[in-house]
Amino acid sequence: MERRKILIATKTYPSISTKYQETVCTAGVLLDDEEKPVQWIRIYPIRFRQLDFDKRYPRWSIISAKIERNEKDYREESFRIDDSSIEVIRKIDTRKNWEERKALVMPLEFKSIQDIKEQGKSLGIIKPQIIKKYFCKKEIEREWKPKQQTILDQMDLFEPSVQLDKIPYKFGYEFISPDGKKHSCTINDWEIQQLYRNCRDRSNETSMENKEKEALEKVRQKLEDEFLSKKDLYFIMGNLKNHKNSFMIIGIFYPPLIKM
Structure with missing residues (x-):
């Protein structure tokens, strides 16, 4: 393994797997010794x-760590x-x-999801040309699958304070990229x-249904009312290992919108 510097740009919500138990995917920028961006x-x-x-x-920190290519993953990043x-x-x-953050991220911007694919990549940042709308979808399953819950229960035996909720909603955007293609990405x-968990847990409503409604509205206010009018939005896109053509938004880069 080689010790390298990495800018942490985003972390995905933890997932449960039988192989790794609870895991997180972190995306960032590999830096050289002078902290200049090299690649995603x-x-x-x-x-x-x-x-x-x-x-x-934390997000937007520079870390130093020993890393090596994951030979079991075909994605070069x-x-x-x-x-x-x-x-x-x-x-x-x-x-x-966000001057310094932009200096570390924007040199690695792609034109579109198609541009990421054509360059043989699986990870990158893009700027949508038009964001059509924000959306929220209810998940079919509100609880972890039995195998996943068993893994969580086993973890709780050793760390009883660790609790991981399954978020019963998916949030996302429908947008058009500069190449004219339409996308709907979670x-x-x-x-x-x-944000959803915090708003739900801090709600003064008495029923869980109303707590969730309040939390959903606050997420909508953030992602729709605030982000679409006050932020200069970019999406950090990543594909799925087993579905290389399927991309999701794994991070939102949201410096303030500078109005001329």
Whole structure:
């Protein structure tokens, strides 16, 4: 393994698997020794919530860690990480309209999802030409599958404070990319899923149904009312390992919209 610097751009909401238990996919930018952007990178699998607290890297931090290509994943951006080697170096702030964040991310921008595919990549950031609308869909299954719940129960024996909800809704955008193609993509950004959980859990409503309604409305206000009118939106897109042509929004890059 080689020690490298990585900018953490986004983390997906934890998923449950029989092989890795609870895992998170992290996407970011591989940096050179001078902290200049080199390429997009995917770190998977990583049991983020089981990391020591000093190694739980926040979004938009630069970390140093030992990594190597994940040879079991055909996607060239996919790497494994040595959890014990993680060092959080510093957090990139939002001063001057996200100036430093933009300098690290925008040199690696793609024109469209099709552009990502044509370059043989599976991960990248794009700017939608037109965002048609925000959407929210109810999941068919509200609870984890029995095998997944068994894994969570086993984890709880050792870490009873760890609780992972299955989010019973999917959030997303319908948009048109600069090449004129229409897309409808769900969002798997941990930040957005956590927004829903926080709003639901802090609600003063008495019934779970009303708590969820209030949380859904606050997510809509964030993703539709605020983001579509006040933010200069870019989407960090990633594909699925077993469905290479299917892309989802794994992170939203939302510097303030500068009106001329």
